[in-house]
Amino acid sequence: MTRITCWKTLSETNRSPIFGFLVLPSSKLAILEPCSSLRARGHRLLSCLLFSGVALLCLQITSFLRLFVVKTDRVVWRIGETATSEQLGLSTVALAHSSPRQKDIMKLGKLSRDPFLMAQSTVRIAFVTGAARGIGEAIALRLADDGLDVAVNDIASKGEELAAVVKAIEAKGRRAIAVPGDVSSEEETIAMIDKVVKVLGGLDVMVANAGIFRIxxxxxxxxxxxxxxxxATNVRGTMLSFKHAARQMVKQGRGGRIIGACSYAGKKPMLSAASYNTSKFAVRGLTQSAAMEFAKYDITVNSYAPGAILTPMILSTDDAINGGPANTFLKYCGIPTDVPKADPPVVAGLVSYLVKPEAYFVTGQCININGGILFD
Ligand SMILES: NC(=O)c1ccc[n+]([C@@H]2O[C@H](COP(=O)([O-])OP(=O)(O)OC[C@H]3O[C@@H](n4cnc5c(N)ncnc54)[C@H](O)[C@@H]3O)[C@@H](O)[C@H]2O)c1
Structure with missing residues (x-):
């Protein structure tokens, strides 16, 4: 404890970054206690110098190898580029756990990727489909808040809405592009991913959110x-997004995150919606198949299964006469109108977690986010 304090004091004097594995919570850092004897002081001074020397040596090696360094609560991705540890999804304490033992534990699972390696890529790039409005828009904005650059897709007729989303992402200080196109077309999906890679420089996160509900x-x-x-949209479109995103991620060789849009209806069918229910059950099967297949490339695959999320998909002009937002849809689908309802950022928060390096061990899951109306 005293040694860490002493080392920290000297490091601050030298204004040196601190190594991740040497960082301790500040609550544990105390001021050097006065030493009673001359011999004890000499002993302490020697330990301080030794410890400081080792820390500085490690810093030099790290800088040379362009690995992680931690400046108290900030993380340097590569030398010169910074992001808060919150943006990275890593706490300083998490970073401190880079012992060989932990790496061994990681390797026991199918996903052996060290989250440190994943976060080493400068700024990660996400592609969100169906992002002109609703859940997709909220996810795109949330990922931008998390420090990712984001490409947004929707059908060509939603060009204006897409442009507004791009502007909102840029206002957050991130790079963004609009990639209009139909996700049910393989040709268009390939062209869209090629454009994302060409303009933004790669693809680390694919959110296959686009979907339709028809009466x-x-x-x-x-x-x-x-x-x-x-x-075509809900199943083929999701499959094509998964397939071509994964091809790109495999090519890059740095793993990735793939996320699909399932639904409450993918676990418990709704009335009068056979094709929608079936399509969302298929998304679950696809999620699990892709997770099994892509694990060896360090790509996790998950989907979100929302309940009633207040977006244009389930809102109607008849809601006023039916007693509240989304009630027309709910009545139509045989769901009680008093079920909990939420706004799109609630789903975006879940996606934000799944995308973070610390979620590397979550894969093949179709995660309920429905206010408790259905348990698995
Ligand atoms: N809103 C909910 O309560 C709810 C619940 C469960 C699941 N979901 C699922 O979440 C996803 C997003 O839903 P939402 O509520 O935001 O819907 P939304 O209708 O508000 O937005 C979906 C977007 O996808 C786009 N889209 C449709 N077909 C497309 C295609 N072929 N190519 C590209 N874009 C296309 C639409 O133009 C639209 O902008 C959907 O997959 C939906 O099935 C929604």
Whole structure:
């Protein structure tokens, strides 16, 4: 304890960054106690000099190798680029746990990637589909707050809304581009990912959020065309986003995060929504299949399964006569209108966590976020 204090004092005098594995919570740092004997003082001074010397030597090696260094509560990604530890999703204490033992523990799981290595890439790049409004927009803005550069997609007719999202991300100090296109087309998906890589420099996070909900009176009357339209966006579109994002991530060789949009309806079917229910059950299957397949590339794959989130998808002009926001949709789907409802940033918060380096051990999950209306 005294040694750490002494070392810290000298480090501050030298204005030197502090090594992650040497950082302790400031509560544990105390001021040097006065020493009673001359011999004890000499002993302490010697220990201080020795410790400080080792710290400075480590710093030089780190700078040379361009590894992590920690300046109290701030993390240097690469020399010259900074982000708060909150943006990285790593606490100083978490950073302090880089012992060989912990690395061994990480390697016991299928995902052996050291979260330190993942965060070493300068600024991570995310691609969010269906981001002109609703949950996708909230996710894009949240990832920008977390320090990622973000490409946003939606169908071509939503160009104006997409441009506004790009502006909002740029206002947060992050880079952003709009990549309009239809996620159900393989050609367009490939072209969109190519553009993200070309303009922003890579792809670390894919959020396959785009989805549609179409009113169906009954399965008895559902036409093949209606069925195919829902499947094309919700299933094929998600599959194509997963596939081509993963191809890029494998090429880059630094792992990645893939996240899909499932639903409450992907776990418990809603009335009058057979194709939607089926499409979201498929997203769960896809999430699990992709997680198994991509684990060896250090890519985690998860999906979110929201309950009632107040977006244009479930809001209606008839809500006023039905007693409140989303009640028309809920009645139509046979769900009680008094279920808890939330706003899109609630889902964005979950995605923010899944994207963080510390979530490396979460994969293949379809995570409920529904106010408690359904448990697995
Ligand atoms: N809102 C909810 O309560 C809720 C609940 C569960 C799951 N979800 C799922 O979350 C996702 C987002 O939902 P939301 O509520 O924000 O919906 P939303 O309708 O508000 O937004 C979805 C966006 O996706 C875009 N989109 C549709 N088809 C596309 C395509 N082929 N290519 C590119 N973009 C396309 C739309 O234009 C729209 O801007 C969807 O997959 C939805 O199924 C929503």
């Amino acid at each position: 169906e009176l009954s399965l008895l009357d559902t036409s093949v065309e209606e069925w195919e339209t829902t499947m």
